[in-house]
Amino acid sequence: MLSAQIAPQSRRRWRLHCVLSDACDLPMMNRSICVFHLVAIMIAMVACPVALTAQAPDLVLHSGKVVTVDDRLGTVEALAARGGRILAVGTSAEIRSLAGEATNVINLRGRTVIPGFIEGHGHFTGVGNATMILDLSKVDNWDQVVDMVAEAAKNTAPGEWILGRGWHQEKWSKRPAGSVKGFPPHGSISAATPDNPVALTHASGHASFFNQKAMDLAGVDSNTVSPKGGEIIKGEKGEPIGVFSETAAGLVTRARRSGGLRSSPSSRRKKLRRQIELAIEDCLQKGVTSFQDAGSGFATIDMFREMAERGELGVRLWVMIRASNQELERNLRDYRMVNVGDHSLTVRAVKRSIDGALGSRGAWLLEPYADEPASSGLETATVASVTRMAQLGLRHGYQVCVHAIGDRANREVLDIYEKVWGAQRDGRAMRWRIEHAQHIHRDDIPRFGKLGVIASMQGVHCTSDAPYVLPRLGEQRAAEGAYVWQSLLRSGAVVTNGTDAPVEDVDPIASYYASVTRKGKSGVAFYPDQAMSRMEALRSYTIACAYAAFEEDLKGSLTPGKLADLVVLSKDILTVPEEEILSTEVLYTIVGGEVVYDASK
Numbered sequence: 001m002l003s004a005q006i007a008p009q010s011r012r013r014w015r016l017h018c019v020l021s022d023a024c025d026l027p028m029m030n031r032s033i034c035v036f037h038l039v040a041i042m043i044a045m046v047a048c049p050v051a052l053t054a055q056a057p058d059l060v061l062h063s064g065k066v067v068t069v070d071d072r073l074g075t076v077e078a079l080a081a082r083g084g085r086i087l088a089v090g091t092s093a094e095i096r097s098l099a100g101e102a103t104n105v106i107n108l109r110g111r112t113v114i115p116g117f118i119e120g121h122g123h124f125t126g127v128g129n130a131t132m133i134l135d136l137s138k139v140d141n142w143d144q145v146v147d148m149v150a151e152a153a154k155n156t157a158p159g160e161w162i163l164g165r166g167w168h169q170e171k172w173s174k175r176p177a178g179s180v181k182g183f184p185p186h187g188s189i190s191a192a193t194p195d196n197p198v199a200l201t202h203a204s205g206h207a208s209f210f211n212q213k214a215m216d217l218a219g220v221d222s223n224t225v226s227p228k229g230g231e232i233i234k235g236e237k238g239e240p241i242g243v244f245s246e247t248a249a250g251l252v253t254r255a256r257r258s259g260g261l262r263s264s265p266s267s268r269r270k271k272l273r274r275q276i277e278l279a280i281e282d283c284l285q286k287g288v289t290s291f292q293d294a295g296s297g298f299a300t301i302d303m304f305r306e307m308a309e310r311g312e313l314g315v316r317l318w319v320m321i322r323a324s325n326q327e328l329e330r331n332l333r334d335y336r337m338v339n340v341g342d343h344s345l346t347v348r349a350v351k352r353s354i355d356g357a358l359g360s361r362g363a364w365l366l367e368p369y370a371d372e373p374a375s376s377g378l379e380t381a382t383v384a385s386v387t388r389m390a391q392l393g394l395r396h397g398y399q400v401c402v403h404a405i406g407d408r409a410n411r412e413v414l415d416i417y418e419k420v421w422g423a424q425r426d427g428r429a430m431r432w433r434i435e436h437a438q439h440i441h442r443d444d445i446p447r448f449g450k451l452g453v454i455a456s457m458q459g460v461h462c463t464s465d466a467p468y469v470l471p472r473l474g475e476q477r478a479a480e481g482a483y484v485w486q487s488l489l490r491s492g493a494v495v496t497n498g499t500d501a502p503v504e505d506v507d508p509i510a511s512y513y514a515s516v517t518r519k520g521k522s523g524v525a526f527y528p529d530q531a532m533s534r535m536e537a538l539r540s541y542t543i544a545c546a547y548a549a550f551e552e553d554l555k556g557s558l559t560p561g562k563l564a565d566l567v568v569l570s571k572d573i574l575t576v577p578e579e580e581i582l583s584t585e586v587l588y589t590i591v592g593g594e595v596v597y598d599a600s601k
Contacts, residue, residue: 056100064108068558081564081593116289116565117508118545120498128275130502134164142176150192158195165201186242204357208249218255287567287586295322308341320351353403363406370474428452449492459515497540564593
């Protein structure tokens with residue numbers, strides 16, 4: 001197993017010819033490729049350097065800094081690819097000698113090459129959908145949200161929904177007038193949109209705002225009781241203010257989907273395809289070559305497969321199925337798929353959320369919130385339900401992934417995994433994951449390494465959430481268990497990286513910067529002793545994510561024989577001053593040896 005943040009197997013730096021020997025051990029390699037590698041090694045033993053084959057590579061990158069993220073290879077100057085795979089790495093002279101007349105030769109001019117970024121946890125169609133609705137992620141206060149919605153209403157027919165996403169009350173410069181628990185009341189937006197229902201999703205995705213029109217359509221009023229696992233935020237007189245957290249949002253969203261406004265199947269397919277296309281475009285521009293989708297339904301997966309088989313995905317997807325236990329029982333046998341469409345699509349995981357988000361006070365805590373002593377968060381799915389999902393995943397050979405943010409949620413999930421595995425199960429072989437793992441009790445941190453549970457985390461969440469972590473958790477809990485990357489790594493756990501897009505921008509550079517500095521907009525580092533090193537952060541975004549998907553033999557490092565997925569950066573993020581990391585640009589994104597994004601065009 002090629003390790004990510006596990007102890008390196010070797011410190012030797014292998015060069016162009018001798019590195020090829022290990023590629024024959026890769027389980028995905030076919031016999032003809034292995035034979036080629038063996039012949040190349042035999043030639044190399046006689047004379048070095050020497051052309052490896054009469055058939056020229058499709059792509060050559062030279063005169064740069066190629067960071068292989070392979071401890072045996074280290075950093076080299078050049079790389080060649082053929083047939084969608086990495087053919088060889090070595091010196092510029094060695095690699096350039098392989099080029100033929102039809103080879104696409106790129107002079108890096110000192111630029112840095114790294115493996116393609118792997119988004120370790122995001123919502124793929126959500127990335128595309130975010131570009132089709134109001135973007136509220138950059139507003140400074142609630143008044144700006146009201147203005148944006150009022151402007152949208154001018155161009156929206158009566159009765160049509162106005163949709164948006166990205167608001168976060170803890171990131172505004174001032175609190176809205178009449179706020180309840182920090183959340184804005186609906187009055188100002190309802191006055192501006194009397195004829196249009198409005199639905200604005202919180203940045204976390206774990207709460208929603210609805211105006212009066214939307215609540216009326218759903219039949220929600222002062223007498224409506226909060227459902228289990230959710231909360232209808234109410235004012236002093238018991239009236240809903242318009243904010244619904246976790247499962248409570250479903251009271252209104254179900255009304256929107258079933259209230260005569262449901263679009264036709266063809267319209268839904270067209271919209272879904274457009275969301276996917278927009279997500280592909282956004283990812284490739286930002287150097288994301290693989291994307292681990294944190295929960296899609298069967299209809300969306302059908303579209304993914306259709307596009308993968310036609311060669312239309314562009315970004316390699318690894319998908320978690322998100323569905324009820326009843327649906328999983330009916331469909332898991334038919335939906336497990338690996339490397340469909342020339343390694344474009346893999347579906348081999350199931351997903352459930354056992355709690356909510358910290359920003360909306362939905363994270364499930366062992367002790368009450370410091371700033372709301374009456375609440376310890378929400379159990380959004382029962383332990384019994386998650387246990388049943390895990391049992392189904394085990395039976396059908398799926399990885400199990402559970403969203404857990406609060407310390408109580410993380411403990412419960414670790415307990416579930418131990419229970420389902422039983423005494424004879426090898427957790428490291430299972431590679432089950434906890435998605436987010438943001439706030440962990442100190443007693444549970446060692447369990448990640450001991451059990452082999454993967455901590456699927458997002459570096460940018462640390463710096464984005466930092467302003468309200470202390471108010472929510474208090475000093476001790478924050479210091480001991482908030483985004484404790486180093487503590488988890490020391491436990492022996494594999495820690496992956498991502499953005500949870502569209503919760504945050506899918507841009508890996510921003511999350512990489514957060515991982516190595518733990519600095520937000522204020523410039524103050526949030527418990528900097530937990531920061532990753534530059535190489536640890538790069539591994540968390542490449543080989544660690546590959547390992548977390550059983551794909552380390554295919555991607556995550558620039559090792560000959562692996563898929564030729566890589567990114568050319570304008571700066572070396574491993575060495576530039578930290579203040580320059582955020583200005584680093586993606587110059588080329590290459591998937592399967594083909595340039596799919598060129599910043600100069």
